[in-house]
């Protein structure tokens with residue numbers, strides 16, 4: 001059905017402006033769109049699989065139907081160039097004398113996996129492609145070494161990327177009948193941090209006592225904030241969380257503070273904080289996790305007898321996710337295994353996505369140079385994803401230059417093909433994804449089958465809102481604050497809030513930041529508002545103890561607050577930017593700290609959200625509802641997963657939606673900028689990120705390629721362009 005009525009006026013889908021589809025969809029959700037023929041409510045279909053059309057939501061006698069004649073940009077499927085061919089297994093395990101303990105546990109392995117399990121002596125590099133059974137191999141290898149080769153578990157060190165992974169490995173080991181729980185408990189397993197911590201604290205309990213450990217970020221933040229006050233950094237303005245990340249990066253890459261000579265103001269301030277942070281820790285005899293790693297390395301170097309003792313104790317090393325190792329970790333492992341060189345590392349250079357934290361994929365790429373006698377086993381059978389997904393992932397990653405060449409092979413094919421779909425913008429993208437999930441749920445899928453992945457946390461705003469509206473169960477894997485509570489978003493919203501309630505103290509506190517006024521001014525404003533019997537906003541114009549240019553500016557902007565309340569939210573935001581000085585503030589501070597999630601980008605995201613609302617109070621109500629909802633998600637066990645790509649690493653889902661497959665999003669702007677400046681590495685890491693995202697999917701992967709992002713025209717991601725050249729620009733609009 002193409003036509004419908006809204007408030008008695010016809011809506012023709014074929015001539016409706018493209019950007020209006022989302023608004024009509026929302027009206028149809030509220031029952032405001034009715035059938036021209038029977039007068040019953042209609043819904044607008046705005047999913048992925050079909051052209052948008054109106055349909056009767058309830059069964060009805062009205063049989064009137066029309067198709068949408070608009071030229072619509074239908075999704076494009078990826079057809080693998082080579083059809084699926086079932087590979088013939090050359091040998092069965094039984095024929096090769098399959099290992100007792102594995103057959104007892106019912107664990108099947110392919111030839112390469114079996115080799116990786118049974119090669120226990122000397123350096124071994126297991127290059128394990130995505131979904132190739134890395135975890136299965138590590139577990140089977142551990143079990144084999146203990147139960148079949150009689151190697152003492154206490155002489156083995158098993159390092160995993162997360163504590164959870166170590167725990168899972170132990171649980172899997174328990175399912176092997178040949179594995180005794182006591183043997184498992186003797187294994188030294190865990191993350192680098194936990195294992196090395198045990199080593200240093202065992203040697204020098206006093207120095208490394210847990211009471212001195214800065215375990216939480218807030219503890220470290222407290223210290224650098226103290227240092228920040230020494231140079232007058234405002235607590236609400238400076239991105240301390242980013243500074244901590246940067247400091248950690250410098251420490252993990254062993255960058256000495258004296259070697260840093262930044263020109264940017266933010267970096268220079270962070271270098272100061274780094275220096276002072278180190279001094280303060282030393283003075284108070286505190287330490288953080290990074291110190292502990294460095295401390296472990298220094299301890300082993302300075303005490304050869306101790307190093308020998310550890311070398312004698314640990315004879316076998318198994319390291320998972322080796323592509324994410326950093327310099328200090330690598331140095332320690334080299335020292336520990338120098339004696340036996342029984343070092344088995346497992347990883348996938350194509351899944352190295354943590355260089356911003358100091359991880360360095362070159363360690364895996366150069367492993368056989370450092371250990372020339374290395375045996376390399378490549379696991380190329382992908383047991384997770386269908387043939388078309390594997391084929392697409394292979395092609396995407398093959399465009400990276402610095403990688404070990406390898407090609408994954410799928411074990412099965414599925415009817416569903418990878419799909420590229422073309423929403424108008426972020427809002428419509430969210431709608432299409434949720435509609436598609438709904439359709440699949442109606443056809444028997446389970447919410448846990450789905451993951452919605454995105455490059456940065458802020459990109460989840462629209463999909464989060466649409467999922468809240470839809471009442472579908474979902475989980476948000478995030479350690480960041482909700483979108484509307486982000487610093488720059490709060491600063492901007494403060495203007496809108498004060499336009500409705502000029503006495504909103506919290507908003508005034510945020511407003512002072514973007515006006516470059518000190519926090520203490522709030523007290524003065526409160527006093528003035530009582531003395532002069534005026535609102536906090538009006539009191540701004542009465543401040544005396546500020547610079548004359550500031551007084552002038554405040555006098556100009558105070559009357560504008562009233563005006564803001566009467567405008568549409570998007571217009572109001574534009575007024576805040578242009579007439580009230582917010583753009584200047586953004587220019588000065590919007591790029592602080594985090595190159596991945598910039599304040600200036602957050603503001604563009606707010607505008608996309610604001611566009612849908614007619615009044616400022618309605619927009620603010622929506623924001624408060626969403627902020628409240630964000631506190632109550634994650635209550636469902638069986639839920640759709642919403643996650644950044646980074647957090648989805650190691651996980652698998654039946655269906656994966658990848659949002660924002662456009663330039664600037666993935667690859668991220670910062671990588672494009674680095675590329676323009678001659679550095680290709682960030683761009684290659686972005687491609688690996690996309691590769692990680694694709695390889696999470698078992699049966700279906702869906703790429704959203706919106707034609708607008710952050711209110712500007714967007715181009716399809718360069719990583720995917722070759723697959724979607726068929727679409728003409730004309731159709732995309």
Ligand SMILES: Nc1ncnc2c1ncn2[C@@H]1O[C@H](COP(=O)(O)OP(=O)(O)OP(=O)(O)O)[C@@H](O)[C@H]1O
Pocket residue numbers: 108109110113128129130131132133134135136137348351382383384649650651695
């Ligand atoms: N030999 C095998 N036969 C059948 N299925 C297997 C085999 N090896 C692994 N699998 C299955 O393949 C899937 C992927 O395995 P696993 O999660 O261990 O892969 P991975 O290498 O850790 O993946 P990634 O690095 O992409 O996270 C799992 O569902 C696992 O049970």
